[in-house]
Amino acid sequence: MYSLSTCWNSHRHTDGRAMLREIRELGFEYAELSHGIRLTLLPGILEAVDAGEMKISSVHNFCPLPMGVDRAAPNIFKFSSENPRERENAVKHTIRAWKPRCV
Numbered sequence: 001m002y003s004l005s006t007c008w009n010s011h012r013h014t015d016g017r018a019m020l021r022e023i024r025e026l027g028f029e030y031a032e033l034s035h036g037i038r039l040t041l042l043p044g045i046l047e048a049v050d051a052g053e054m055k056i057s058s059v060h061n062f063c064p065l066p067m068g069v070d071r072a073a074p075n076i077f078k079f080s081s082e083n084p085r086e087r088e089n090a091v092k093h094t095i096r097a098w099k100p101r102c103v
Contacts, residue, residue, distance in 0.1 A: 003057035007034035007072070016044030020054040030057040036072035037063045062093040 004023050013019035019041060023031045031054055033045065042064055048054045062076065066089070069076060077090035 001030055001057065002028060003030035003032050004028045005032040005034050005060070007032075007036060007060075010034060010036045010038070010041065011072075013041065016041035016046075017048040017053070018044065020045060020048040024054055030055045032056070032058045032060060033063045034072070035060045035063055035065070035074040037065065038070070039064045039067070062096075064096075066093055 006019060009019055009022055020031055033056055049056060077086050077093060079087060079090045081087050
């Protein structure tokens with residue numbers, strides 16, 4: 001199985017379905033949702049998956065981006081942080097990354 005990451009095109013899209021369609025048109029059946037996926041892209045992503053237009057092979061932490069974060073930030077919360085709040089956020093947003101219906 002080959003999968004293309006949305007890392008290269010998510011920043012150019014405002015519609016998740018169009019973002020995945022671009023990947024599909026390149027010949028890919030699977031996409032990885034990268035750590036740059038904004039919450040506003042999720043409705044279109046879910047529509048594309050529900051319609052069978054694209055399959056999701058993996059979800060990169062943290063996806064979707066936490067509220068208030070507007071650009072890719074894969075290390076925004078560290079599991080190894082000395083700050084307990086940061087560690088809690090790492091766990092919370094990791095669990096959230098694995099719960100979407102698109103996985």
